[in-house]
Amino acid sequence: MAEIRFNKVYKAYGNNEVIHGVDWHIRDGEFVVIVGPSGCGKSTLLRMVAGLEVITSGEIFIGDRLVNDLEPAERDIAMVFQNYALYPHMSVFKNMAYGLKIRGLPKQEIEQRVQKAADILEIGDYLKRSPRQLSGGQRQRVAMGRAIVRQPSVFLFDEPLSNLDAKLRVQMRLEIKKLQEELGITSVYVTHDQIEAMTLGHRLMVLKDGYVEQLGTPIELYERPATSFVAGFIGSPAMSFLDAEIGEDGRQVVFEGGDRLAIAGRLSLDAGSRVTVGLRPEHLVRTEEEADSLHIKVRVVEHLGADTLIHGDFGPGKADLTIRMDGIEQIRTGETLRIKAAPEHIHIFDPETGGRID
Amino acid sequence: MEKRVVFRQTFLPYLLLAPQVLVTLVFFFWPASQALYQSVLREDAFGLSSEFIWFENFSALFAEAEYLHSLEVTALFSLAVATTAMTIALYLAVQADRVIHGAMVYKTLLIWPYAVAPAVAGVLWMFLFNPSMGIVVFALRAVGYDWNHALNGHQAMALVTVSAAWKQISYNFLFFLAGMQAIPKSLIEAAAIDGARPARRFWTIVFPLLAPTTFFLLVMNVVYAFFDTFGIIHQVTEGGPAGATNILVYKVFHDGFLGLDLGGSAAQSVVLMAIVILLTVFQFQYIERKVHY
Numbered sequence: 001m002a003e004i005r006f007n008k009v010y011k012a013y014g015n016n017e018v019i020h021g022v023d024w025h026i027r028d029g030e031f032v033v034i035v036g037p038s039g040c041g042k043s044t045l046l047r048m049v050a051g052l053e054v055i056t057s058g059e060i061f062i063g064d065r066l067v068n069d070l071e072p073a074e075r076d077i078a079m080v081f082q083n084y085a086l087y088p089h090m091s092v093f094k095n096m097a098y099g100l101k102i103r104g105l106p107k108q109e110i111e112q113r114v115q116k117a118a119d120i121l122e123i124g125d126y127l128k129r130s131p132r133q134l135s136g137g138q139r140q141r142v143a144m145g146r147a148i149v150r151q152p153s154v155f156l157f158d159e160p161l162s163n164l165d166a167k168l169r170v171q172m173r174l175e176i177k178k179l180q181e182e183l184g185i186t187s188v189y190v191t192h193d194q195i196e197a198m199t200l201g202h203r204l205m206v207l208k209d210g211y212v213e214q215l216g217t218p219i220e221l222y223e224r225p226a227t228s229f230v231a232g233f234i235g236s237p238a239m240s241f242l243d244a245e246i247g248e249d250g251r252q253v254v255f256e257g258g259d260r261l262a263i264a265g266r267l268s269l270d271a272g273s274r275v276t277v278g279l280r281p282e283h284l285v286r287t288e289e290e291a292d293s294l295h296i297k298v299r300v301v302e303h304l305g306a307d308t309l310i311h312g313d314f315g316p317g318k319a320d321l322t323i324r325m326d327g328i329e330q331i332r333t334g335e336t337l338r339i340k341a342a343p344e345h346i347h348i349f350d351p352e353t354g355g356r357i358d
Numbered sequence: 359m360e361k362r363v364v365f366r367q368t369f370l371p372y373l374l375l376a377p378q379v380l381v382t383l384v385f386f387f388w389p390a391s392q393a394l395y396q397s398v399l400r401e402d403a404f405g406l407s408s409e410f411i412w413f414e415n416f417s418a419l420f421a422e423a424e425y426l427h428s429l430e431v432t433a434l435f436s437l438a439v440a441t442t443a444m445t446i447a448l449y450l451a452v453q454a455d456r457v458i459h460g461a462m463v464y465k466t467l468l469i470w471p472y473a474v475a476p477a478v479a480g481v482l483w484m485f486l487f488n489p490s491m492g493i494v495v496f497a498l499r500a501v502g503y504d505w506n507h508a509l510n511g512h513q514a515m516a517l518v519t520v521s522a523a524w525k526q527i528s529y530n531f532l533f534f535l536a537g538m539q540a541i542p543k544s545l546i547e548a549a550a551i552d553g554a555r556p557a558r559r560f561w562t563i564v565f566p567l568l569a570p571t572t573f574f575l576l577v578m579n580v581v582y583a584f585f586d587t588f589g590i591i592h593q594v595t596e597g598g599p600a601g602a603t604n605i606l607v608y609k610v611f612h613d614g615f616l617g618l619d620l621g622g623s624a625a626q627s628v629v630l631m632a633i634v635i636l637l638t639v640f641q642f643q644y645i646e647r648k649v650h651y
Contacts, residue, residue, distance in 0.1 A: 078551065089567060102554050
């Protein structure tokens with residue numbers, strides 16, 4: 001059990017800085033997710049916690065210990081790799097026992113611990129098999145088992161589900177969540193999949209190009225994204241972004257073509273300032289009123305059964321706009337819809353910096 | 359998934375195969391069949407007459423103390439060459455695998471000896487260790503060690519072993535390095551997190567995973583020591599002193615071309631043939647079954 005603290009952590013390869021100062025405090029027993037597109041530095045950050053990458057500057061603490069100069073073995077962590085990294089020449093049992101054997105545990109205890117972990121993960125029947133005789137999902141479990149038997153104070157997960165098929169991924173996602181809750185071990189999980197991030201994490205760190213875009217709970221990130229990047233990254237289907245100007249009284253946004261939407265509160269921006277308006281597909285509803293609505297020309301309709309996705313063109317610039325409606329809606333391509341959004345669901349961002357404007 | 363091109367007529371594939379088949383027939387099957395034939399003949403030294411004597415050449419061979427000694431020498435020599443060349447190559451590969459800057463330079467330099475012809479390698483080492491003017495011998499004498507491989511059989515054996523191993527290190531190095539680079543980095547990292555120090559990681563993860571490479575190289579090195587070291591032996595010791603480095607393949611040459619015992623020499627060739635066939639079969643059988651992941 002341990003907390004993890006990042007104190008102004010930087011990483012550079014030569015002159016190429018890839019992590020630009022991360023400050024974070026992960027609480028004991030917390031499950032946090034680092035999420036971002038590929039190349040954002042999320043794996044690098046995790047590997048710095050593991051001790052597989054050198055920390056260029058700054059400090060990382062696990063518990064009370066500064067781990068900057070500690071070997072991976074001394075950090076009391078366990079890691080699950082994307083490709084599982086099972087030792088191919090060892091049986092499942094030996095894979096799981098390897099770390100315990102090195103620590104010099106008595107044989108009996110090794111057997112007990114492996115058996116217990118195998119029971120939890122339901123891989124007891126495969127202990128004598130070699131990894132290549134296992135399916136992807138089973139290998140995944142063995143990799144998890146190898147992490148559990150060590151009883152570390154921190155779990156690190158490096159995109160552990162990305163090699164599994166969609167169905168298995170959902171199942172394993174639930175199991176990882178359940179397991180973490182049962183064991184209560186501080187966990188850091190890296191993924192590029194925002195659904196994994198939202199469902200697993202108590203808190204999330206959204207990383208982009210080595211900068212922390214936002215820290216917060218999944219709900220916070222969803223309801224009040226700090227930047228347009230976070231807004232577009234979190235939530236599925238993704239938020240639509242439209243160019244607009246602030247209206248005369250600062251209480252509405254005006255789009256090209258004349259449509260306007262009322263916003264919550266009053267912005268301190270001058271009338272006519274350019275802004276980016278973010279609208280989530282699930283917050284858009286049809287309306288019969290002419291005022292406070294947008295006119296959308298339907299381009300594509302996707303029926304998913306539970307809901308219907310409508311992709312439309314908005315305004316003279318034909319900006320993309322996605323609308324999600326519950327159930328099955330009979331709407332034709334080419335039709336014009338009037339839609340609106342509640343003021344509290346309208347997100348406004350600075351078009352230059354991408355920062356949120358309230 | 360199997361993908362293959364199927365030719366509709368049979369003429370073209372045979373035509374395409376013909377050069378290789380011809381080379382194999384002329385340079386391998388023809389001499390081999392000649393050796394088989396000659397091994398059951400006794401021929402006079404001038405090649406004027408020959409007599410069919412069944413397996414007398416073979417029984418004579420295995421009754422001959424010199425031949426049995428040569429077998430022993432060959433076994434020792436090939437084992438020594440394989441062990442030396444493989445151990446050093448593995449060490450170098452481990453080191454080269456860790457080098458980040460200028461790795462290509464190291465690798466290129468380490469591969470060069472492979473391009474040296476055996477006879478040339480032999481001459482090189484012969485000069486270094488020449489009892490009267492070799493620079494190494496001079497240095498050894500300075501520290502009080504008397505070197506003369508022309509008289510001392512053990513020294514002669516050591517010298518041909520070193521010469522032969524030196525050339526083979528490059529070959530082994532390449533395979534070991536490739537083998538190591540094929541091991542996913544995450545395995546090593548997982549072992550590091552599991553608490554294994556570098557030495558332990560090497561012996562419990564890297565080395566076992568190199569087993570297929572190691573086994574393949576073992577067979578290749580033994581084959582090399584058996585057959586391709588002729589040039590080195592010929593240049594450095596000529597099988598001497600007193601047969602101390604007279605390995606089987608050198609004895610074939612010596613008895614056949616110098617001793618002019620063509621039948622006996624052919625019989626020795628046949629024995630060698632049998633050995634290489636055994637080694638090959640062993641390699642395929644074992645590699646297919648055991649040492650594979």
